Amino acid sequence: MTCIKIDKQQWAAGLAAAEKAYRLLGPVRQGAIHNFAPLAPGQTPDLDCLNTRVSARGVVYPQSEVLFEYTLDERQPDAHILKETPPPDARAAIAVRPCDAYSFVLVRRNFEAPDVQDTYWLRNYAATTFVGLACDRPCATCFCTSTGCGPYHEEGLDVLLVDEEDHYLAKVITDKGAALLAAAGWQETADDDAEARIAGRRSTAEARITSRVNTDGLADASQLDLYEADFWEDVAFACINCGTCTYLCPTCWCFDIQDETRGRQGIRVRNWDSCMFPLFTLHGSGHNPRGQKVQRVRQRFMHKLKYYVDKYGDGIQCVGCGRCVQYCPVNIDIRKVCERMNSFGQDAACKVA
Amino acid sequence: MLAYTEKIRDIAGRLLKDCRVDLVVGFRRGSMPMMNEPCFVTRADEVDQLVWDGNCGINLANYLTKRTEKIAVVAKGCDSRNIVTHIIENQIKREQLVIIGVPCTGMLDKRRIKQTAPGEVTAVVEEGDQVTVSGEGFSETHARADLLQANCAVCRHRNPVVYDELVGEAVPEQTGVDRYADVRAIEEMALEERWQHFEELLAPCLRCYACRNACPLCYCPTCFVDESMPQWVGKSQNPVDVRTFHFLRAYHCAGRCTDCGACERACPVGINMRVFTKKLERDAYEQWGWEAGLSPDQRPPLDTYRPDDPEGFIK
Amino acid sequence: MGVEPGRVHFSWVSSAESTKFVDVVKQVTEAVRAQGPNQNFVKKELKVA
Numbered sequence: 001m002t003c004i005k006i007d008k009q010q011w012a013a014g015l016a017a018a019e020k021a022y023r024l025l026g027p028v029r030q031g032a033i034h035n036f037a038p039l040a041p042g043q044t045p046d047l048d049c050l051n052t053r054v055s056a057r058g059v060v061y062p063q064s065e066v067l068f069e070y071t072l073d074e075r076q077p078d079a080h081i082l083k084e085t086p087p088p089d090a091r092a093a094i095a096v097r098p099c100d101a102y103s104f105v106l107v108r109r110n111f112e113a114p115d116v117q118d119t120y121w122l123r124n125y126a127a128t129t130f131v132g133l134a135c136d137r138p139c140a141t142c143f144c145t146s147t148g149c150g151p152y153h154e155e156g157l158d159v160l161l162v163d164e165e166d167h168y169l170a171k172v173i174t175d176k177g178a179a180l181l182a183a184a185g186w187q188e189t190a191d192d193d194a195e196a197r198i199a200g201r202r203s204t205a206e207a208r209i210t211s212r213v214n215t216d217g218l219a220d221a222s223q224l225d226l227y228e229a230d231f232w233e234d235v236a237f238a239c240i241n242c243g244t245c246t247y248l249c250p251t252c253w254c255f256d257i258q259d260e261t262r263g264r265q266g267i268r269v270r271n272w273d274s275c276m277f278p279l280f281t282l283h284g285s286g287h288n289p290r291g292q293k294v295q296r297v298r299q300r301f302m303h304k305l306k307y308y309v310d311k312y313g314d315g316i317q318c319v320g321c322g323r324c325v326q327y328c329p330v331n332i333d334i335r336k337v338c339e340r341m342n343s344f345g346q347d348a349a350c351k352v353a
Numbered sequence: 354m355l356a357y358t359e360k361i362r363d364i365a366g367r368l369l370k371d372c373r374v375d376l377v378v379g380f381r382r383g384s385m386p387m388m389n390e391p392c393f394v395t396r397a398d399e400v401d402q403l404v405w406d407g408n409c410g411i412n413l414a415n416y417l418t419k420r421t422e423k424i425a426v427v428a429k430g431c432d433s434r435n436i437v438t439h440i441i442e443n444q445i446k447r448e449q450l451v452i453i454g455v456p457c458t459g460m461l462d463k464r465r466i467k468q469t470a471p472g473e474v475t476a477v478v479e480e481g482d483q484v485t486v487s488g489e490g491f492s493e494t495h496a497r498a499d500l501l502q503a504n505c506a507v508c509r510h511r512n513p514v515v516y517d518e519l520v521g522e523a524v525p526e527q528t529g530v531d532r533y534a535d536v537r538a539i540e541e542m543a544l545e546e547r548w549q550h551f552e553e554l555l556a557p558c559l560r561c562y563a564c565r566n567a568c569p570l571c572y573c574p575t576c577f578v579d580e581s582m583p584q585w586v587g588k589s590q591n592p593v594d595v596r597t598f599h600f601l602r603a604y605h606c607a608g609r610c611t612d613c614g615a616c617e618r619a620c621p622v623g624i625n626m627r628v629f630t631k632k633l634e635r636d637a638y639e640q641w642g643w644e645a646g647l648s649p650d651q652r653p654p655l656d657t658y659r660p661d662d663p664e665g666f667i668k
Numbered sequence: 669m670g671v672e673p674g675r676v677h678f679s680w681v682s683s684a685e686s687t688k689f690v691d692v693v694k695q696v697t698e699a700v701r702a703q704g705p706n707q708n709f710v711k712k713e714l715k716v717a
Contacts, residue, residue: 242563329619548670
């Protein structure tokens with residue numbers, strides 16, 4: 001696997017060159033926080049950012065996305081014709097953390113099901129080249145190594161950047177990544193032991209992760225028994241049913257579609273939605289199967305830590321980025337809930353055996 | 354304030370053992386620095402999980418509305434005023450409650466502490482009126498008064514206004530605080546500047562509704578932003594809709610807000626939206642001499658008519 | 669909040685005060701028109717990209 005060396009002096013110029021072929025997005029400062037946003041011409045992403053407040057999922061799946069527009073005004077030549085959003089142009093997300101990058105792999109399973117595909121998500125994803133930034137300073141709340149990824153994880157990335165003070169090492173992971181590096185003019189091959197150094201840094205970074213969560217008992221636990229477990233009331237009490245966990249989460253994917261009209265014109269727009277909101281499951285009939293808070297909270301954790309595990313057999317629907325842990329207003333901690341669910345399964349297994 | 358923990362546990366244990374309440378609502382230790390988790394305790398042998406410190410900024414009155422049990426709730430000054438408002442608004446009956454009153458010396462501003470620390474904060478220790486913030490390679494001690502949440506710094510009602518038990522001696526109320534400096538600063542701006550100020554303030558808003566949901570006053574079964582027939586406010590990330598949500602919610606809290614700060618504390622992107630409610634609070638104070646929730650026997654100004662109500666703005 | 673004061677008016681009018689109602693409507697309409705088109709609180713539609 002090729003490793004390119006990018007002198008930091010060449011960083012801005014390279015991005016400017018890449019901008020000719022790609023729309024660039026990266027972490028930018030917004031007041032006291034960072035978020036992924038399109039970069040203005042000449043703007044470089046803020047690489048001091050430990051992680052963006054909202055995950056990178058907006059790069060592929062914006063919070064509000066117009067699906068089509070229409071006019072019913074018959075004086076217009078295009079009356080009654082759906083005007084769909086044009087396909088996305090090529091874009092590159094710069095400095096995505098490996099946890100966020102891995103989340104796209106997990107979410108893709110939902111949007112690329114055998115019988116139904118989400119055109120919007122998939123074409124946005126295909127149009128995006130992901131340039132990751134390896135994580136050397138994980139936070140106390142990061143638990144990526146427990147979820148199947150890690151601070152130097154490569155799944156979901158096309159290039160992995162590793163910071164070596166006056167230069168970056170750019171590990172080329174896919175052809176898309178190689179194409180971006182070529183467009184930026186970053187072609188200097190790194191020296192032979194670059195890969196070994198990256199491996200060393202990877203071990204150091206992984207060792208700095210202090211938060212570990214056990215997930216080995218989840219697959220074998222009985223779905224029904226977990227659902228009926230007696231700890232959900234205790235877990236759910238503090239919850240205030242806001243959308244913080246959902247909207248900051250890289251692996252959440254639920255949405256709401258509606259039309260907004262003005263006179264005879266309208267657009268159909270898809271917006272992020274949250275299963276924590278009381279009206280999320282409100283039926284047209286007026287019935288609401290998850291009208292109680294405890295049902296919604298249970299649903300969230302069962303979905304992330306059990307249903308996804310059972311459906312795809314590849315671990316939990318969580319990348320351990322720690323955003324929900326840090327920003328839940330009432331400190332409901334998915335790590336604690338996961339341990340409770342995990343040991344519940346194992347206790348039950350012990351009882352049976 | 355740390356001695357309150359023992360007292361809260363004693364009182365809670367006694368209330369549960371004597372079956373005076375079905376549950377006690379309080380806080381338990383959080384999983385991170387500067388966070389505690391609201392919890393409920395139903396058995397006397399579980400009260401040792403209850404704690405109290407400067408990280409109890411979430412308003413527990415939020416968990417009382419429409420409940421039918423007998424509940425003991427730990428309440429600081431602002432929380433107790435929200436309980437009074439709940440009683441006035443028929444959200445809970447006084448007889449259902451045993452209020453464990455906490456004379457409060459202010460909550461720590463976790464956002465400010467995290468932002469000003471030189472690295473990741475791994476421990477925050479309170480000792481009297483000093484707070485030590487530490488992490489890898491640093492440890493700084495500050496005066497507690499310098500680290501308080503913005504609302505606590507200007508608080509005039511630190512002692513509970515209604516209670517059944519008190520966990521400590523009443524604390525002296527702050528005097529000479531200027532509650533409305535932030536409101537005046539905006540009023541002094543020119544019109545266009547003001548519009549821009551609010552555009553920037555609300556730009557990071559995600560419509561997660563953490564502010565609304567942390568607020569004890571926001572208990573409508575269907576909030577105006579969730580109505581769809583008719584739809585009053587759009588659900589997309591349109592700046593006009595975002596602004597409408599915030600200022601209209603503030604109007605719904607006019608004359609009711611106690612400035613407990615739970616909204617700002619809950620916000621995941623750090624928006625200081627209290628400026629909306631502060632403006633209306635000041636208007637209520639100056640127009641009607643009104644402060645929310647001081648007594649269950651007073652009807653709020655938007656509920657009452659007096660012939661001498663100021664109406665200079667009406668033609 | 670940055671909305672021009674001339675756009676918002678308050679008045680007490682009873683349904684029996686028809687003359688006053690007409691006057692108030694005329695006055696408010698003229699006052700608001702004099703402000704020019706409203707630039708704030710105008711939703712710019714999300715457009716297809």
